[in-house]
Structure formats: C-alpha cells, structure tokens
Amino acid sequence: MEQRVSLITLGVADLERALDFYTALGWESNWTDGDVAFFQAGGMVFALWGRDKLAEDSMVEDPGGWGGITLAHNVRSPAEVDAVLDQVRAAGGDVRRDGAETPWGGYSGAFVDRDGHAWEVAHNPRWTIADDGSVSLG
Amino acid sequence: MEQRVSLITLGVADLERALDFYTALGWESNWTDGDVAFFQAGGMVFALWGRDKLAEDSMVEDPGGWGGITLAHNVRSPAEVDAVLDQVRAAGGDVRRDGAETPWGGYSGAFVDRDGHAWEVAHNPRWTIADDGSVSLG
Numbered sequence: 001m002e003q004r005v006s007l008i009t010l011g012v013a014d015l016e017r018a019l020d021f022y023t024a025l026g027w028e029s030n031w032t033d034g035d036v037a038f039f040q041a042g043g044m045v046f047a048l049w050g051r052d053k054l055a056e057d058s059m060v061e062d063p064g065g066w067g068g069i070t071l072a073h074n075v076r077s078p079a080e081v082d083a084v085l086d087q088v089r090a091a092g093g094d095v096r097r098d099g100a101e102t103p104w105g106g107y108s109g110a111f112v113d114r115d116g117h118a119w120e121v122a123h124n125p126r127w128t129i130a131d132d133g134s135v136s137l138g
Numbered sequence: 139m140e141q142r143v144s145l146i147t148l149g150v151a152d153l154e155r156a157l158d159f160y161t162a163l164g165w166e167s168n169w170t171d172g173d174v175a176f177f178q179a180g181g182m183v184f185a186l187w188g189r190d191k192l193a194e195d196s197m198v199e200d201p202g203g204w205g206g207i208t209l210a211h212n213v214r215s216p217a218e219v220d221a222v223l224d225q226v227r228a229a230g231g232d233v234r235r236d237g238a239e240t241p242w243g244g245y246s247g248a249f250v251d252r253d254g255h256a257w258e259v260a261h262n263p264r265w266t267i268a269d270d271g272s273v274s275l276g
Binding site (some may be wrong): 001002003004005006007008009010011012018026027028030031038039040041043044046051052055057058059060061062063064065066067068069070071072073074084086087088096097104110111115116117118120121122127129130132133134135136137138 | 139140141142143144145146147148149150163164165166168169174176177178179180181183184189192193195196197198199200201202203204205206207208209210211212222225226234235250253254255256258259260263265267268270271272273274275276
C-alpha cells in the first residue's frame with residue numbers, strides 16, 4: 001500500500017447545505033450528481049456524501065458526532081490563518097478556537113463545519129507550502 | 139481558503155500499535171517524537187496522534203466510534219485492490235468488505251484500522267493515477 005490518501009469523504013446530512021458552506025469558502029465542486037460531490041484538491045479528491053450512505057458503504061456503525069479524525073488546512077502566514085477563520089465565520093462555520101500562537105511554534109485556529117467535521121487552520125513555519133499548495137515536512 | 143487539505147490526523151489509542159499497523163502496510167513515518175507521528179503522503183501530510191489530545195485540540199466532544207469520515211486509497215487495477223486487502227489482513231486490519239465490483243463501475247473493498255478508522259481500497263477506471271500517486275478526476 002503506497003503512502004498516500006486518494007480521497008477523503010465527509011458524510012453530510014444535506015448535500016446542498018454542505019456544498020453551500022464549502023462554496024462560500026471559495027471551493028468549487030468539479031462534479032456532482034446531487035447525491036455525491038467531488039472536489040479536485042491538489043493531488044487528491046475531497047468528497048461530500050450522505051452520512052448514512054457513507055456509513056453503510058464503509059461497513060461501520062455510526063454513533064453520531066466526531067470520530068477521531070481532524071483535517072487541517074495549512075497556510076503561509078498567521079495573518080492568513082485569521083483571514084480563513086473570518087471566511088469560515090461568514091460561511092456559517094463554527095470557529096471554536098481563534099487564531100493564536102501554539103506550543104509547537106506555529107499559529108492556528110479550529111472550526112467545525114455544518115456537519116460537525118473538525119478542521120484546523122494552521123501556519124507551521126517549519127513546513128513548506130509550494131506554489132501549487134502541496135505541503136512538505138521540514 | 140484554497141481547495142486543498144494539508145493534513146489528516148487520525149486519533150489513536152496507542153501510537154506504537156498504530157505505527158505498527160501502518161508500517162506493516164509499507165508506510166514509513168518521516169518524523170515522530172513518540173507522541174505524534176507524521177508521514178509525508180504525496181503533497182500532503184498524514185498524522186497519528188492520541189485521540190483524547192486530538193479531540194481537545196479540535197475543540198470537540200468525542201462520543202467514540204466512527205464520525206462520518208472515510209478515507210480511500212485508490213489503486214490502478216482490481217487485482218491491486220485485492221493485494222492491498224491481503225496486506226491489511228496480514229497487518230491486523232479488519233477487512234469488512236472484500237474486493238468486488240461496485241455499482242459505479244469500479245472495484246473496491248473496505249477495512250477499518252486498529253482504531254476503527256474506515257478506509258476504502260478502490261479502483262476507479264474513470265480516475266487517473268499519475269506515476270507519483272496523485273489522483274485526478276476524469
């Protein structure tokens with residue numbers, strides 16, 4: 001198994017509401033049939049799909065709530081962290097931790113989307129972000 | 139907010155056990171301090187961290203179990219799906235759906251890792267996988 005993730009699918013209660021949120025953040029779905037929506041996200045794909053269908057397809061029970069996975073969006077400066085968190089608020093996201101310096105020497109904030117999926121928005125001065133948005137350790 | 143995910147962090151009960159699992163699948167951590175482990179995964183980073191710390195950092199309550207996010211690892215053929223699922227079994231993962239043809243014209247199986255995180259292993263003949271492993275829609 002190669003060391004990579006090809007697709008992240010977030011289960012959602014209402015595809016249109018979820019699409020509205022990510023669209024308000026500046027994302028644009030590359031393909032949707034009204035049931036699932038795909039976004040090309042760098043060298044991988046990000047998807048939104050009904051949470052009940054995703055649970056069934058994943059062969060898991062769904063107790064509801066958060067499940068131990070958090071996504072992060074890294075940016076190039078602390079000011080950009082704050083700007084993204086402002087966008088999140090304007091899009092109806094729930095910012096739970098304002099941008100602030102972190103114990104690991106960076107700057108970050110945290111939000112949850114309209115379906116309770118957790119995101120961190122971070123500037124890590126030790127990681128490199130290329131022009132195409134790809135992130136490299138060290 | 140640019141259309142990309144920089145980091146996926148999976149909350150785990152025991153970092154060493156989780157590292158053993160992903161290492162048995164052929165992955166190699168690029169950095170760890172015994173508390174968190176980072177893997178360079180194409181143009182993004184994949185991380186393992188204590189689930190309680192991740193919940194606290196993400197400002198969420200954790201009801202336990204699956205939380206509506208499934209990851210997928212796409213490969214280049216149905217045979218490769220079966221080969222990865224064999225690797226997963228050998229690594230102590232729980233294969234819950236054997237490789238089989240799907241309604242969308244592909245071939246996939248599903249497993250959960252030792253912490254209950256759900257993965258699909260898939261061949262989608264309509265998606266392109268480049269030599270570097272990056273995936274493109276259409």
